[in-house]
Amino acid sequence: MNHDDKYSIAPPLENNVYAEFYQLRKNASTMTASTIEWFRNHLKMLLDEMRYQTRNNTLSVLSIGSGEGDIDIEIIQAILPHLNPQWTHLKYDALEPNSIHRKRFVERLSENSFDDHISVSVHNTSFGMADEFDSNESYDLVLLVQVLYYFKMPSQIIQRALAQTKLTGRVIIVHQSAIGIPEIQRQHMLSLKGDENEILTTEDIKKRLAQESGYFYRYHNVNAHLDVTECFNQSEVGLKILSFCMECDLRKVHNKKLTRLLQSMRNQAEMKDEGSVLYEPIGVFIINKDTTSSCVKNIGEDIDPVDDYRQLAQRFDWQQVFSSLYNGHLQKTPTTIRLLDVACGTGRWIQAFLYYVEPQISQLGKGEMVYDLLDNSESALLQA
Template sequence: MEARTKSTIFEGSAARVFQFYLQNSDEHTAVVRFLEDHLPAEFKRMAADKNELAVLGVGSGGGEVDVQILSLLQSTFSTLPITADIVEGSVELLANFKALVRKTESLQKIPFTWHVMSSEDYIKQINGLKTYDFIHLIQMIYYVDDLTESIKFYHSILKKNGSLVIIIEKTGRSWDTLWRTSEELEDNETPRYRSSEDVLASLKTLGLKYEEYSIPNTFDITECFDPNSTIGQGLLCYLTSTPDFYKSFTPQIRSDILKLIRSKCSTEKDGKILFDNCLSCVFVHA
């Protein structure tokens, strides 16, 4: 889950916390591995009888996953022209994305349109005037004001045979347990917590057909239990969306949160404490 701030804009320390988490977890690796296994067949279904493909990434962050998706799409259809629209509120993260594109020679063939704005602003701007073959909302639906209306809109701008992919925390797993159990982590400065059950409820309300898959993944949080560990403190910042975990809570609250993380959100193996970072991937068809 991307580091939470009240705004959807990730700059400065918020962007750094997010990047720190990515460097110390395998979340993107797990997502990319899953997509490499499942997207080629989905791409072939969606591209039937088409001369070009239009892709929309919303809340794409630094572009690490987008670059892999676009590269996979290119390798699946070497002759089809591809265009990409990217919606991301953070100038800082978008600069990272653009740098990745410059380093990836094959992506030089793709025309990119960059939208530095929130999902809500993009919806107002586009107003249904553009349609896409493939749209992905990866770890970003925590930041939309109205989940059902957002899904409805993005589904409405899919072309024939198009696909909408939503990746979010899995209901009943560790993120879900942490954020629904610990009242101290919920305040007016954090976006509303959502998990896969919220997405599925919206899809059912809209009457849309979907397929849900799990993306299993864990990451090592052993150092979170060492107050002198820089890595541990950085990960706790991310896990709790708190700038300084040890200074932000009383000793008793700190102890309660750490106990919850260790006993309800993690498993121990070979001397390591592993946080269960299982995700849900939902494919929604046009």
């Protein structure tokens, strides 16, 4: 084998370097911080949705592919203030087959003290095979955070996750969008490593969910970016980050291929005074286990922790209001329900109305909803 043949295809990442490369890539990105912030801002809303539908005093969570537990610890801490009055206990099961990541998770747990009513278990297993995690338990929340890449059949994993979710529960998927690294992967991964097996984006997940009937989900866009300064400097750290992004060891690939890869990245990166960054937003899916129709609601990034709008929309009997308002007219002939939202702002109330209220009104059986928005701020109207 000559020199060119030897380096024509980069070898896969070996287990002894995977954890190190993963950590460097994670440190260079805001994905983890953005994910943690999203959970902090939305967990109360999710728990409020479920607490009125369950009588169990234990909130149960299953985290699939938990990694080092940095996100999980933050999720646990964000849950605790919102357990009462419905739940008195928290049961948190984490699955992590990587021994290095699992060890670090256990170390993090020892660094954090939880009360006796909090039970956290880290299992040496994965979720990919039926015999690797045999549990008859159903969970209130099942988390798939940046982990679907590692399964050969993501659709089956989502189905299994839903199967282990309580009727009133939610499956939450956090995943990379099609923007950023996936764009680079589609251009170069086949040439670099000989396959594109690890390419999976939120768009792929949406297509898979569209093929399944009966699942209601909400989708949130969350901003994130990757610092690629070290990659452009072609430092040792930068090469390891690139290797993790391309799912192969680029230290052993031909320089010509590496040069083409870096050029593609430069074409998409934003050059700043403090360095170079690549925009790589993530998406969050909230999938309801129980639903009567298959529909999708896209919700933009929401960093405002105040959820008064959603609470109001959720708890009021809107079906009764509209039924009495129209004196049964909707039951007789098709009609259009026209709503005017005065001082709509950026559309937070409309988002809440679409999710909680419109499904109630649709049960009346006829007509369509038409929304008119009024606000004196042009920028707010554009966001709405």
